[in-house]
Amino acid sequence: MTQLKKRMVQLEVLRYDPEKDTEPHFQKYTVECNEEWVVLDALNAVKETIDPTLNFRWSCHMAVCGSCGMMVNGEPKLSCHAFLRSYEGVIRVEPLANFPIERDLVTVADDFLEKLKRVKPYLIPKEKKSIEQGEFKQTPAQLMKFRQFSMCINCMLCYAACPEYALQPKFIGPAAIALAHRYNQDSRDGGRDERQEVIATNEGVWECSFVGACSEVCPKAVDPAGALQQVKVASTIDWFKEHLLPGGAK
Amino acid sequence: MSRKPYIRQVSKTSWYLKQPRYMRYMSREVTCIFIGAFALLMVCAVERLSQGQAAFESFMATITGPWSFLGLFVILAFAVHNATNWFNVTPKAMPVQIGEEFLNGKYIVGAHYAIWIVASLVVLFFAGVM
Amino acid sequence: MAKSNKPIFWSLFAAGGTLAAFLAPVLVLLFLLLSLGHAPAVLSYAGLHAFAAHWFGKLFLLAVITLFLWHAAHRLRVTAFDFGLRQDSVVAVVVYLIAAAGTITTALCLLRI
Numbered sequence: 354m355t356q357l358k359k360r361m362v363q364l365e366v367l368r369y370d371p372e373k374d375t376e377p378h379f380q381k382y383t384v385e386c387n388e389e390w391v392v393l394d395a396l397n398a399v400k401e402t403i404d405p406t407l408n409f410r411w412s413c414h415m416a417v418c419g420s421c422g423m424m425v426n427g428e429p430k431l432s433c434h435a436f437l438r439s440y441e442g443v444i445r446v447e448p449l450a451n452f453p454i455e456r457d458l459v460t461v462a463d464d465f466l467e468k469l470k471r472v473k474p475y476l477i478p479k480e481k482k483s484i485e486q487g488e489f490k491q492t493p494a495q496l497m498k499f500r501q502f503s504m505c506i507n508c509m510l511c512y513a514a515c516p517e518y519a520l521q522p523k524f525i526g527p528a529a530i531a532l533a534h535r536y537n538q539d540s541r542d543g544g545r546d547e548r549q550e551v552i553a554t555n556e557g558v559w560e561c562s563f564v565g566a567c568s569e570v571c572p573k574a575v576d577p578a579g580a581l582q583q584v585k586v587a588s589t590i591d592w593f594k595e596h597l598l599p600g601g602a603k
Numbered sequence: 604m605s606r607k608p609y610i611r612q613v614s615k616t617s618w619y620l621k622q623p624r625y626m627r628y629m630s631r632e633v634t635c636i637f638i639g640a641f642a643l644l645m646v647c648a649v650e651r652l653s654q655g656q657a658a659f660e661s662f663m664a665t666i667t668g669p670w671s672f673l674g675l676f677v678i679l680a681f682a683v684h685n686a687t688n689w690f691n692v693t694p695k696a697m698p699v700q701i702g703e704e705f706l707n708g709k710y711i712v713g714a715h716y717a718i719w720i721v722a723s724l725v726v727l728f729f730a731g732v733m
Numbered sequence: 734m735a736k737s738n739k740p741i742f743w744s745l746f747a748a749g750g751t752l753a754a755f756l757a758p759v760l761v762l763l764f765l766l767l768s769l770g771h772a773p774a775v776l777s778y779a780g781l782h783a784f785a786a787h788w789f790g791k792l793f794l795l796a797v798i799t800l801f802l803w804h805a806a807h808r809l810r811v812t813a814f815d816f817g818l819r820q821d822s823v824v825a826v827v828v829y830l831i832a833a834a835g836t837i838t839t840a841l842c843l844l845r846i
Binding site for chain 1: 734738739740743744747814815
Binding site: 369371372374376377427450451453454455461493494497498516519520562563564565566568569576578579582583585586 | 696703
């Protein structure tokens with residue numbers, strides 16, 4: 354059997370115990386890792402062999418569940434998707450930026466979840482159909498119109514990267530608005546007007562200034578920045594129709 | 604067990620210094636200062652033009668010289684920076700779907716560069732430079 | 734929350750940005766040539782006056798200057814916020830007023846030519 358190459362890895366992890374600490378502080382760990390491991394494996398090795406009090410979220414370990422988002426050397430990453438071989442020296446691990454810290458690497462995601470709900474991220478069918486009337490039909494071309502935006506795993510890396518969300522916490526944010534766009538683009542959907550009431554606001558898409566950081570950090574190539582620009586264009590056309598056409602025709 | 608979530612403060616005035624991608628974003632955004640300055644310069648030029656030959660030629664004399672050249676060169680650099688960034692992001696804002704595929708962004712970007720070159724040559728031709 | 738009125742300013746920003754992307758570099762280049770004293774005959778008082786007197790020249794100058802002004806104004810509004818100047822309503826009024834002043838001045842002057 355081939356020898357698995359080992360590597361001593363130094364982690365600097367931001368700790369916070371709400372019952373004891375007034376402020377977070379860094380704690381250093383040195384742990385033996387396999388060369389091909391990811392940061393999540395290193396954290397688990399720390400928890401199992403050095404410090405069982407270390408808290409962090411994770412689940413699938415294959416970048417599909419979106420649970421393990423954190424800052425690795427200041428960059429929003431899924432810890433299961435951050436390979437140790439990409440890093441040299443001490444690896445700094447912090448909870449996902451722009452969210453309150455619950456404990457250690459665990460953040461409070463409530464704000465994101467509330468915003469997700471607010472944009473009505475579900476099909477509001479254009480035509481009501483009973484089961485007996487059969488299924489909604491959709492061509493591959495119609496599917497392609499929104500498919501990319503359906504790939505979001507709600508990992509919140511985009512919120513951690515977005516400086517406008519950092520500056521204005523009321524901003525609905527990239528993932529939520531991109532998801533609204535996903536449904537607006539779905540040929541079966543008729544709920545665009547309802548969603549526009551939520552996202553065509555100053556807290557919605559108009560807080561976005563196309564920094565593009567969200568798309569750069571997205572692990573699923575959803576391109577939320579692109580989605581938001583498309584929402585801006587569509588909302589602008591709406592605005593002109595509502596204000597210039599007689600009766601505000603849609 | 605009591606909860607006491609900790610909110611990390613972000614500097615409202617220096618956040619963009621923390622990451623290269625934020626600096627790149629700001630470099631794009633500040634082009635507006637130079638485009639705006641240039642637009643105001645053109646307003647002055649039109650105003651002077653409307654006041655007759657003496658006024659306009661006095662304006663021309665003011666914008667002749669090394670400091671003027673330097674300032675305009677800086678404006679040119681930012682104008683080009685704006686142009687290249689603008690063209691590169693256009694496919695994201697306006698994707699072109701053909702059937703089941705999306706047109707590769709490079710064609711949209713390429714077309715913009717082509718129009719840029721043609722438009723510039725046309726202007727230079729009519730300005731008597733070419 | 735009510736729907737935003739930003740679309741009107743954003744559309745001016747987008748139109749102005751597109752126009753500026755295509756035309757600003759070459760127009761700045763022309764001014765650069767003027768600053769060197771190497772003006773071709775067309776860029777003299779006589780040539781430019783003739784251009785501005787023509788309806789196309791008026792339209793071109795008004796469109797370019799207006800759109801550049803409103804593009805810069807809206808972007809400056811957002812950039813000011815990014816730099817930490819957070820009184821958005823105040824900044825908006827200031828930048829849009831300057832753009833409006835520039836637009837009106839240009840229009841009035843062009844009418845006189």
